[in-house]
Amino acid sequence: MSSSPRNDPSLTITNGAEEGTAWRWSGEPALTAVREAAVSARTFLKRQGLTEDDLNAWELVLTEAANNVVLHMPPERAADSWNLHLFVTSGEVTATLTDHSPGFDWPDKVELPDVDSESGRGLFIIKEMTDSRYYLRGPQENVLTLVRGRQASGRITAEDHTGAFTEEQKQELESTLDHMTEELGAAYESLSAIFRFSSESNRITDLSAFTATLLDHLATVTQSDCGVIRTVGEDGGFKTLAMKGCVSSPDAPDGGDFDSLEKAAIASREDQWIDPATFKGASEIMSGLVHPFYEGDTLMGTLSLGRRKLTEPMRAGEVNVVHTFSEFLAQHIVRRRHEEQALKASAVKRELELAASIQRSLLPRSMPTIPGLELSAHCESAMDVGGDFYGVLPWGQTGLFFMMADVMGKGVGASMMAAVTRSVLRSVPQFYTDPGSVLTQTAKFLFEDLDQLEMFVTAVVGTVDIPSGEVRLASAGHCPVLIAMPDGEVHEIPASGPPLGLMEVIEYPSTIMPFPPGSRMLVFTDGLTDPRDGRGAFASHTELADWLLANAAGSGTAANLHQALLQRLRLHSATAPLADDQTFLILHRLDASPLS
């Protein structure tokens, strides 16, 4: 009798684009096998989290479909098995029934037979309980495919993957629903609307459509003919979410039907009642209420209902319904806002991550080794700024080319512009000869883009030549470069022109400075001196120059000076986030250089 040894266990597979769980059953053409299949199918579907209604529907539909097969099977085919295959995704269940009976013609129109007919309801039941049906009748084999969408509450876990709706909120919502059911179950007739409504609540995507449905249901339950639901936006302004029955919204130019009552309800935090005296002739509303609703202590909105024919005040039970629904709505508004915020936050986070990764890619992975020269660099990104970068390249056999830039802008845009600036700077051939020409060329190339984006870039480029002991520098609006001489003097080399992006045609002269053994050069961005948030360790360039004067001589290596500078910067950085990127580059001309 049982055919279970041939029946495969369920397994998760990918069918085309959709992942789902499949289940297979095979049995002999006997009525007992039909029940066995339907009951096993139900057990499998229950494990997939289908609702009780869905399970009942499938048990019946599969029984009907298989009965058809078994009852139409001629005796000579009694050994031919039939197969049932189920495929369950998060959204629907597909059943495929394959058999070897002679089959039948699927009628064009499936209708109920006469009430006293004892048969002929099977196909009608199948039609009513499935969303689509395909029947292929072949000479050897017939295939019936049935599809039915899953009810929402059976797939909460599959859909609710955003995590925006916490367990606590879920419980709260459920307890509200329980409460609502209990309360209304005792008193009210139009419960079916409410149950439908609560099952819909899991798949709400459009808050205003949801609110309109809610208002409709509420009007029915409370015998109202008009109403308005308004919410307080995050900006504090009121917005009409749903309106019904030729009532004018409280924000209408004439003040609207419920305007003064809404104000009173918000001011008093209490329901305001409408009686025939409330609206003196201006409106035909005879009774009703304006109810302000809250989530915790926060005003979420108002719900107003009016009745044109009934003069008696709303009954306590009706008012209860209004209150419960409002609470439910408030939770949905909060939930929706949480979801939106989570979405926004994740978009911002992705942008920041992208900006940070672009910026990281712009920084050199290692420092070139130049005999006689020691290098040490630091670049720390502020949370929402990603426009600093520096670069160092060998210059001929005996020198170094360096650059540092700060793009004025934020996020991915600034990072992208930093990448563009870096490649333009590196592609200008003149950098082998003269830093000033590099900036002049770069200004020309970048002007159009920067101008359009309303961004600008400060940049400093320079060359260090060991044999000649000379530094050449040019700066487009960048912070001064500080050079500490071995004799203890600190030179501050200012910008030689405005930032890139302000003028298309401009000559940046190069400044030539001596850079003898024992000298140290500090190239930095304004994150070190910008006191916007109290974190800039240095109030001015002069203070930084004084610090360098005091610390350069005794510091020893470039790495030591680097550490000392970081320590000084972090004195101020205990917990506050950086307001701007902090980038610096230290070049130390070694005393013991064989070339010096």
Place this chain on the structure above:
Amino acid sequence: MKPQENALNLTAPPELTANDASALRDKAKLRFTENFTDINLDCSHLGFIDSSGLGALISLQKLAAQRGGNLRLLQPQAAVIQILELTRLHRIFEIVPG
């Protein structure tokens, strides 16, 4: 519910399908002797019914109708009522809720 002398009391099995519809039909025919006009079918244990089961209910209703009586379904479960409603048969049988 008060016992009625003119009603045959039957109990529906937990499942009423193509498998067991004829058994119920046969039992009713056999026991619906002349002193009965109505049939009371206790449906409180009936958890599942298919179209063949509905067919059996109709044949019971016809039996009763021949004597000017009725088929009463006693305490049917929600899932069964749903199917009666779907097939509009709730208008034909007298349903006595639990």
